[in-house]
Amino acid sequence: MPKTQVLCPQCKQPIVVDIQRLFDVGQQPEAKQLILSGMFNWVECPHCGYQGPYPTPIVYHDPDKELLLVYVPPELGLSQDEQEKIVGPLIEQAIRQLPQEKRKAYLLNPQQVLSLRSLQERILEADGITKEMIEAEEKRVKLLQRLLTAPESELVNILKAEDESIDSTFFQTLSQLIDAALAGEDQASAQRLRRVLELALEHTTEGQRQREVVDELKALDQLLARLGPHVPPDTLRRELLNWLLEKPTDSRLQALVTLLRPALDYAFFQAFTERINQIPDEAERERLTQVRERLLALTQAVDQLAQQYEQQVRQLIHSLTHQEDIDRAVQGILPVVDEGFLQILQDEMERARQRGQVTYGQKLQQVWDAIQKALAPPPEVQFLEQLLATPDPKARRQLMEQHLDLVTPEMVNYIARLRAQAEQGGPLAPYKELLQQVYNELAHFMTTRNLRGSNGDGRA
Numbered sequence: 001m002p003k004t005q006v007l008c009p010q011c012k013q014p015i016v017v018d019i020q021r022l023f024d025v026g027q028q029p030e031a032k033q034l035i036l037s038g039m040f041n042w043v044e045c046p047h048c049g050y051q052g053p054y055p056t057p058i059v060y061h062d063p064d065k066e067l068l069l070v071y072v073p074p075e076l077g078l079s080q081d082e083q084e085k086i087v088g089p090l091i092e093q094a095i096r097q098l099p100q101e102k103r104k105a106y107l108l109n110p111q112q113v114l115s116l117r118s119l120q121e122r123i124l125e126a127d128g129i130t131k132e133m134i135e136a137e138e139k140r141v142k143l144l145q146r147l148l149t150a151p152e153s154e155l156v157n158i159l160k161a162e163d164e165s166i167d168s169t170f171f172q173t174l175s176q177l178i179d180a181a182l183a184g185e186d187q188a189s190a191q192r193l194r195r196v197l198e199l200a201l202e203h204t205t206e207g208q209r210q211r212e213v214v215d216e217l218k219a220l221d222q223l224l225a226r227l228g229p230h231v232p233p234d235t236l237r238r239e240l241l242n243w244l245l246e247k248p249t250d251s252r253l254q255a256l257v258t259l260l261r262p263a264l265d266y267a268f269f270q271a272f273t274e275r276i277n278q279i280p281d282e283a284e285r286e287r288l289t290q291v292r293e294r295l296l297a298l299t300q301a302v303d304q305l306a307q308q309y310e311q312q313v314r315q316l317i318h319s320l321t322h323q324e325d326i327d328r329a330v331q332g333i334l335p336v337v338d339e340g341f342l343q344i345l346q347d348e349m350e351r352a353r354q355r356g357q358v359t360y361g362q363k364l365q366q367v368w369d370a371i372q373k374a375l376a377p378p379p380e381v382q383f384l385e386q387l388l389a390t391p392d393p394k395a396r397r398q399l400m401e402q403h404l405d406l407v408t409p410e411m412v413n414y415i416a417r418l419r420a421q422a423e424q425g426g427p428l429a430p431y432k433e434l435l436q437q438v439y440n441e442l443a444h445f446m447t448t449r450n451l452r453g454s455n456g457d458g459r460a
């Protein structure tokens with residue numbers, strides 16, 4: 001990319017940036033990800049610290065999807081003539097790069113979008129992520145809200161009435177919500193969600209299918225246990241094929257894709273084809289060819305989901321780095337932080353290092369630190385856990401001596417609140433007496449320490 005001297009959008013001092021105006025996926029496959037992440041023409045001004053995309057007209061071209069999109073940031077205030085002077089040569093360049101046979105009518109009709117967001121939406125739409133899918137998602141959320149608020153006696157009726165709209169995504173969303181509730185220690189919600197899940201598994205068509213998949217997952221697990229961890233790839237392929245062909249149901253295919261996607265590689269599908277070709281009966285060959293096609297489609301769907309997830313996480317991470325108060329912003333996204341999220345964040349940090357994006361890298365580090373901090377229990381909680389795990393009052397007193405900064409009225413109030421909760425049952429109930437005792441000890445310790453402090457101990 002050519003280094004260009006431009007004026008900083010904020011302080012108007014000259015800065016040098018890599019400006020790219022033509023994003024041609026045919027020439028540069030990562031161009032798509034660049035646009036979707038918003039991480040292109042990135043400016044980090046050394047004079048005023050401004051960070052953001054440098055606003056400039058761009059042309060996006062994806063020859064396979066026959067997409068030719070033009071985006072001219074309105075804030076530039078360019079006249080039609082000025083726009084054409086910049087955009088025209090970019091489109092010509094995109095066409096020149098194409099072999100003759102691929103030059104089609106869409107190239108004569110570039111489509112203008114009015115915002116970066118609509119540019120991104122058009123690209124996603126061409127990937128099959130439609131408005132309908134977004135609407136289906138909204139419908140799903142509404143149904144879940146209904147299920148979470150309706151009286152328990154009505155749950156089965158609602159589930160039966162909504163049978164048609166309850167699909168695998170519904171179950172995925174439900175499990176994610178359960179995980180999130182457990183992570184937030186929201187026991188009541190988790191319990192309610194689990195009840196909905198149980199009933200949905202029992203009373204819906206998709207639930208029945210899901211149970212079959214679970215059974216097949218168990219069967220597959222047993223097969224793998226029997227083969228042991230050091231099974232040679234050839235044997236594994238043969239055994240998996242045998243297992244699949246013994247009963248090639250949809251649930252078995254689903255289980256295979258869910259548990260062993262990496263094993264379903266090119267060699268596996270080749271072995272599958274060879275096996276089919278050995279079958280003398282033509283109708284049987286035809287039937288198994290369809291099974292093979294179906295398995296291939298399932299693996300592709302799984303891959304696409306993984307890709308979408310990664311894209312969403314990258315966008316989320318990117319938007320976090322723009323927040324003024326990163327610590328606070330991180331609090332809002334904790335429910336979606338899982339191992340996959342942290343891996344993508346690390347990968348994003350590595351990319352920033354490689355590209356030399358120092359400021360962006362520092363922001364990512366801040367996001368990382370904020371997440372680690374938010375995930376670690378606060379010192380008060382750690383201190384209380386230590387106290388509760390220490391059986392002997394003398395040893396507890398020593399702990400208090402060691403953590404004088406945590407022996408505060410707030411700490412005493414905190415324990416009082418927990419003790420009150422414990423009295424109402426719930427997960428703390430078994431600690432009721434211990435909490436009372438620790439409360440007494442801590443209150444006593446604090447009072448005597450304050451007395452000593454007023455006598456000139458100097459530590460208070």
Ligand SMILES: [Zn+2]
Nearest residue numbers: 008011045048
């Ligand atoms: Zn500046």
